[in-house]
Amino acid sequence: MTVAELLALAAARLAAVVADTSPRREAQFLLARALAVPESWLLAHGDARVAEGAAAEFLAWVQRRARGEPAHYIVGSCPFWGREFAVSPAALLPRPETELLLERALALAPHRQPRILDVGTGTGCLAVTLALERPGAFVVATDASAEALALARHNVRRWGAAVHLACGDLAHHLQGGWQVVVANLPYLPSATLAQLPLEIRHFEPRLALDGGETGTQVVRALVEDLPRLLAPAGCALLELGQGQAEEVAQHARSRGLEELERIVDLGGVERVLVLQRQQEGPAPSNSGATG
Numbered sequence: 688m689t690v691a692e693l694l695a696l697a698a699a700r701l702a703a704v705v706a707d708t709s710p711r712r713e714a715q716f717l718l719a720r721a722l723a724v725p726e727s728w729l730l731a732h733g734d735a736r737v738a739e740g741a742a743a744e745f746l747a748w749v750q751r752r753a754r755g756e757p758a759h760y761i762v763g764s765c766p767f768w769g770r771e772f773a774v775s776p777a778a779l780l781p782r783p784e785t786e787l788l789l790e791r792a793l794a795l796a797p798h799r800q801p802r803i804l805d806v807g808t809g810t811g812c813l814a815v816t817l818a819l820e821r822p823g824a825f826v827v828a829t830d831a832s833a834e835a836l837a838l839a840r841h842n843v844r845r846w847g848a849a850v851h852l853a854c855g856d857l858a859h860h861l862q863g864g865w866q867v868v869v870a871n872l873p874y875l876p877s878a879t880l881a882q883l884p885l886e887i888r889h890f891e892p893r894l895a896l897d898g899g900e901t902g903t904q905v906v907r908a909l910v911e912d913l914p915r916l917l918a919p920a921g922c923a924l925l926e927l928g929q930g931q932a933e934e935v936a937q938h939a940r941s942r943g944l945e946e947l948e949r950i951v952d953l954g955g956v957e958r959v960l961v962l963q964r965q966q967e968g969p970a971p972s973n974s975g976a977t978g
C-alpha cells in the first residue's frame with residue numbers, strides 16, 4: 688500500500704474514536720513514527736510504497752488507538768519542553784500545562800547550584816528538565832509508585848540528567864532545605880474519575896489521578912510538610928485542578944506560607960499555585976526527617 692492509501696484507511700478507522708481531535712492528524716502521527724520519518728515527509732510522498740512489515744505494524748497501532756489507547760503510549764514516547772520522554776501506563780503522560788509550572792520554576796530557581804525537589808515525578812519530566820536546564824543543580828525526585836520511578840530512572844539515564852530518585856510517600860523521608868519544590872500530584876476528586884474520557888480512565892494510572900474526596904487531599908498533605916521542606920525564601924510550585932487554588936492557598940497561609948502567584952492556563956484555570964516560605968522566623972521542626 689502507499690502512504691496515501693494507509694493514511695486514508697487509518698483515518699477512516701480512527702474517525703469514531705478520535706472525532707474530537709483529527710483522525711487524519713492522528714493517522715499521520717502514527718505513520719510517521721512507524722516509518723521513522725517526519726510528518727512533513729508523508730505529505731510530500733503520498734505515492735511512496737510502504738514495506739509490508741511497516742504497514743502491518745502501523746495498522747496494529749491504529750487498531751490499538753481505535754480501542755482508545757493514547758497515541759503516545761502506543762509509540763512509547765511523549766514530548767515535554769522540547770525533549771522526548773519514554774512513557775508507559777506506569778505514569779501519567781506529560782501535559783502541556785505542566786510546562787507552565789516548569790517555566791516559572793526555572794525563573795525562580797537560583798542560578799548557582801539550586802536544591803530542587805520534584806514530588807510525584809512520574810516519567811521524571813520535570814526533574815530531568817530542571818536538571819538539564821540548570822546544570823549544577825542538586826535535584827531529587829520522589830514517587831510513591833516503584834513502576835513510575837523505574838520509568839523515571841530510564842528517562843534520567845536516557846538524558847544523562849543529574850537526578851537522584853527516591854521511592855516513598857510525598858517527601859516525608861527526605862530532609863528539608865529545598866530552594867524549589869515542584870509538584871504535579873494527583874488532583875482529581877475520586878468521584879469524577881468514572882466520568883473521565885476512556886483514554887485517561889482505562890490507560891493512565893489511578894495513583895496519578897486520584898486526589899481523594901475533594902481532589903486536594905494529596906496536595907494538602909504536601910503543603911502540611913512545606914514549612915519543613917522549604918529553605919528560607921524557598922518556593923513551592925503546585926499544579927492544581929479547576930477551582931482548587933483558593934482552598935490550597937488558604938491551607939498554605941494557615942501553615943505560615945505566603946502566596947506569591949497563581950498562574951492561569953490557556954483554558955482560564957488557575958493551574959499553578961506558587962508559595963513561598965518566609966525569609967525570617969523560627970526554624971520549623973525537622974522531626975521525622977530521616978535523610
Ligand SMILES: C[S@@+](CC[C@H](N)C(=O)[O-])C[C@H]1O[C@@H](n2cnc3c(N)ncnc32)[C@H](O)[C@@H]1O
Pocket residue numbers: 778779780781782785806807808809810811812813829830831832835855856857858870871872873874894895896905
Ligand atoms: C499527576 S502525576 C504527575 C507526574 C509528573 N510529575 C508529571 O507532571 O507528568 C502524579 C504522580 O504522583 C505520584 N504520587 C501519587 N501520590 C503520591 C504520594 N503520596 N507520594 C508520592 N508520589 C505520589 C503518582 O504515582 C504519579 O506519578
